[in-house]
Amino acid sequence: SQQGEEDPQALSIQEGENATMNCSYKTSINNLQWYRQNSGRGLVHLILIRSNEREKHSGRLRVTLDTSKKSSSLLITASRAADTASYFCATVSSGGSNYKLTFGKGTLLTVNP
Amino acid sequence: EAQVTQNPRYLITVTGKKLTVTCSQNMNHEYMSWYRQDPGLGLRQIYYSMNVEVTDKGDVPEGYKVSRKEKRNFPLILESPSPNQTSLYFCASRRNEVDGYTFGSGTRLTVV
Numbered sequence: 760s761q762q763g764e765e766d767p768q769a770l771s772i773q774e775g776e777n778a779t780m781n782c783s784y785k786t787s788i789n790n791l792q793w794y795r796q797n798s799g800r801g802l803v804h805l806i807l808i809r810s811n812e813r814e815k816h817s818g819r820l821r822v823t824l825d826t827s828k829k830s831s832s833l834l835i836t837a838s839r840a841a842d843t844a845s846y847f848c849a850t851v852s853s854g855g856s857n858y859k860l861t862f863g864k865g866t867l868l869t870v871n872p
Numbered sequence: 873e874a875q876v877t878q879n880p881r882y883l884i885t886v887t888g889k890k891l892t893v894t895c896s897q898n899m900n901h902e903y904m905s906w907y908r909q910d911p912g913l914g915l916r917q918i919y920y921s922m923n924v925e926v927t928d929k930g931d932v933p934e935g936y937k938v939s940r941k942e943k944r945n946f947p948l949i950l951e952s953p954s955p956n957q958t959s960l961y962f963c964a965s966r967r968n969e970v971d972g973y974t975f976g977s978g979t980r981l982t983v984v
Binding site: 790794851863 | 912917962969973974
């Protein structure tokens, strides 16, 4: 079952512009993570934000989390052609014994040179 | 280098012929999972393991088996593959139950 839903499904921007992707989820979470996937390759973990955090930075990445709205956003600043990839949010549910990581369907980001 | 290694990268097989996709991690991680990725359906968890000899079903376990006899290895077994198991498979490991996953490079399986 899908937990996170990314928006938009696809995003095309010019190099140097900022890219913002949003993620909404349904149940209480322990943390939310963002991953990048280049076409057909393995996913790469970008950043993790805990449920008690509101904002986190890593290089050109900025992630926000609003647990009241059950939503998160990923901002990539000063985008580069090499940022072209699919971006997935994934949530770790709170409670239970599995701590399953559930992925959304992703946003396809294209950065045009 | 810290990594998750899957083999093979590509595999074409026939219906009913048993196969095993191997997965190994060198990070001493407790948790390991198998996911399959299909267009329009995203990534879905097949099986996961919280430690040696501890495995459990994910969202789509039918037609698959796993084992965790050693901490580093978590093979995925398809006893009798069918065409609906044609997919891109990923093995992943993480240090604990709330950490981020390190993914393998994937195995593209085609069952004809």
